Amino acid sequence: MLRPKLLSSISSINNFSRFRSMSFQKEIHSIKTIETIPSFRSWRRQFMKQDKQVAFVPTMGSLHEGHLKLVKLASEHCPIVVVSIFVNPAQFAPNEDLDKYPRTLSHDLELLRSLNCVDTVFLPKVKDIYPSGIPLEIEKQKGTFVEVKGKSHQLEGTTRPSFFRGVSTVVAKLFNIVQPDHVFFGQKDAQQCIVIRSLISDLHFPIEMHVGPTKREHDGLAMSSRNQYLTPEMRNYAITLYNALTTIKDELDKGKRNREILLSKGYEIVEEATQKVKEKNLGFELKLDYLSIADPTTLDELQEIEEGKGAIISGALFVGRTRVLDNLLFNCTL
Amino acid sequence: MLRPKLLSSISSINNFSRFRSMSFQKEIHSIKTIETIPSFRSWRRQFMKQDKQVAFVPTMGSLHEGHLKLVKLASEHCPIVVVSIFVNPAQFAPNEDLDKYPRTLSHDLELLRSLNCVDTVFLPKVKDIYPSGIPLEIEKQKGTFVEVKGKSHQLEGTTRPSFFRGVSTVVAKLFNIVQPDHVFFGQKDAQQCIVIRSLISDLHFPIEMHVGPTKREHDGLAMSSRNQYLTPEMRNYAITLYNALTTIKDELDKGKRNREILLSKGYEIVEEATQKVKEKNLGFELKLDYLSIADPTTLDELQEIEEGKGAIISGALFVGRTRVLDNLLFNCTL
Structure with a gap:
């Protein structure tokens, strides 16, 4: 229902939507944003009743x-x-890109508005989410932190040791504020999906989790907010990781099951691209962080890949200073 | 409303209560217990609507x-x-008393029933609360854990380094299952109150916390489930800690503000009792774990006690193998 009397008094772009019960479509005129936790809670409360x-x-x-x-x-x-x-x-280490991480709020709101299905965009402040403060140096941090032990230290956690602690902590906080019934994460961050699934089940959040497929560019590069760090030359070589993962997946599909043989196919592709970048003297380097074929439940590296169990084929590749991350699933879901 | 048809089919002692909206009194005939998380959730759901x-x-x-x-x-x-x-x-170390911790379920249910105000007693199983298992050795633990950094390592945390991690983790789990609006803890465990208050505020649980006063025996000994470990002789000397804390509190009330002088009054009392136990050859020892005068917000030890800030006067004393814990508040609340 439109409430024109209120329209002028609200500064943010607001969405006065009416829910049509069967189609889940809304009459969107603008998009509602909420910035504080108390405002969000009182907005949320109506849907509980x-x-x-x-x-x-x-x-x-x-x-x-x-x-x-x-x-x-x-x-x-x-x-x-x-x-x-x-x-x-909390999910950035002191040497990482917190300051330069792309922030494109008005464009984001425009994109969400165009979808015609978002009821509210929650835009909390750091000081509200972290009332005890959040220095990037982990040893200086105070307050409550959440950690999923056994699934946070390997793969991404090797290069980024407190990354999943930061992710788990903020997700727990957001869950308690938003109190969703269903939550959606992208397959692109496969380990994150596994960590959050554990978080939900271990801490008994009354929430159902869904994983959406990785959206890719025309050549297969997984979409990522960090892709905008790439120069056009870097962009050409960023696809190397996807090519390596695809080759391993193809070999698995053909019936190959030996870890070393499978990985060597991937390493070859990365090595070839790395050499090419070096020879062409392009002013940046390709540097493989890891390639992995892991158990989709435990994230343990697999020696032999079993048909029934499946595997997560994943990797990370530094293209200059930008870390490209991707994964493909073999006979499993997240 | 009584539903006699069902009575025989339910094995646990059940409570078919009717809520009288104004007086918060219930017609209690027996007490309802719920053992599984899904059953609890479906029972809980009605009150949200x-x-x-x-x-x-x-x-x-x-x-x-x-x-x-x-x-x-x-x-x-x-x-x-x-x-x-x-x-x-999760809050017991391998060398602690998990196995012999007193379990008196039918008596507990009887006591709760006699109060005529409990709607449900939730009796979850370890395997349901900890779906990833819970070995007591912390380095073997897997799954999600919650830690309140900055308030968990001192006082009780010195002697019991993973105690508050265990407490915080189970409380977060129970909060997500029970989804309470108000939660109640006892002042007896003062540091626990401070840790849980941080947990609630940092993780943004939509819950209001209340602290109830310490209930004491006629001589002042704080009631505790572990008091039943004490022999009558031990029981006589278990009061030593309360006497030490009271003396410190009396000195504070009289205007004394210097930490060393205040603590020395407490140490004297403990020392005297310790000597007496030794001389009488009673077959057990008194051993002071700590006496503390701490800031009620940060739990930092206070050098000078400020009127406006107040202090938590606390301590722990081993009486034989039983650890007696107590605290008094000076000009502050928890």
Whole structure:
């Protein structure tokens, strides 16, 4: 219902939507944003009384088609859709890119508005999410932290040891504020999906988790907010990781099961591209962080890949200073 | 409303209560217990739709008057009262008393029933609360853990380094299952109150916390489930800690403000009792773990006690192998 009397008094772009019960479509005139936790809580409360399900897509903004696809998926599951945009300091190490992480709020809101299915965009402040403060140096941090032991130290956790502690902590906080019934994460961050699934089940959050597929550019490069760090030359070589993962996946599909043989196919591709970049003297380097073929439940590296169990084929590649991350699934889901 | 048809088919002692909206009194015929998380969730759901507030008192059972007072306090705040009984393995170190911790379920249920204000007693199983398992050796633990950094390592945390990690983790789990609006803890465990208050505020649980006063025996000994470990001789000397704390508090009340002078008064009392036990050759020892005068917000030890800030005067004393814990508050609340 439109409430024209209020329109002028609200500064942010607001969405006065009406929920059409069957189609999950909304009359969108603009998009509602909420910046404080108390305001969000009081907005959220109405749907509890009405017993209306809420879907939640947490993001760090700088939205691309991958995010938008997740939001659409969310709107197919629930009548109410909440997207949060919050660049979470706790998941950045002091040497990482917190300061330069792309922040494109008005464009993000425009994109979300165009979807016609978002009820509220939650835009919390760092000081509200972390009332005890959040220095990047882990030994200086005070306050409550959440850690998923056994699934946070390997793969991404090797290069980024407190990354998943930061992710798990902010996700727990956002869950308690948004109180969603369904939550949506992208397959692009496969280990994150596994960590969050454990977090939900171990801490008994009353939330159902969904994983949306990785959205890719025409050549296969996984969409990522960090792709905008890449120069055109770097962009050409960023696809190397996807090529390596695809080759391993193809070999698995053909029936190959030996870890060393499978990985060697991937290493070859990376090595070839690395040499080419070096020879052409392009002013940056390719540097493989890791290639992995891991158990989709435990994230343990697999020696022999079993048909029934499946595997996550994943890797990370530094293209200059930009870390490209990707994965493919063999006979499993996240 | 009594539903006699069902009575015979339910094995646990059940409570078919009717809520009288104004007085928060219930017609209690027996007491309802729920053992599984899905059953609890479906029972809980009705009160969300009805927008009825739920009060929660988490316990480890072996209930005494201190617990009962908390439950009564809870019933004064909310129309619906939930008590949980769960001996939490994660807060016991391998050398501690998990196995012999007193378990007195039928007596506990009888006590709760006599209060006529408890709607449900939640009795979860270890395997349900810890789906990833919970070995006592911390380095073997897997799954999600919650830690309140900056308030968990001192005082009780010095002697019991993973105690508050265990407490914080189980409390976060229980909060997500019970989804209370109000939660009640006893002042007896002062540091626990401070840790849980941080947990609630840092993780943004939509829960209001209340602290109930310490219930004491006629001579002042704080009631505790572990007091039953004490032989009559030990019981006589268990009061030593309370005497030391009271003396420090009296000195503060008289205007004394110097930490060393205040603590020395407490140490004297402990020393005297320790000597007496030794001389009488009673077959056990008194051994002071610590005496503390700490800031009620940060738990830092105070050098000078400021009137405005107040202090937590606390301590722990081993009486034989039983650890007696107590505290008094000076010009502050928890």
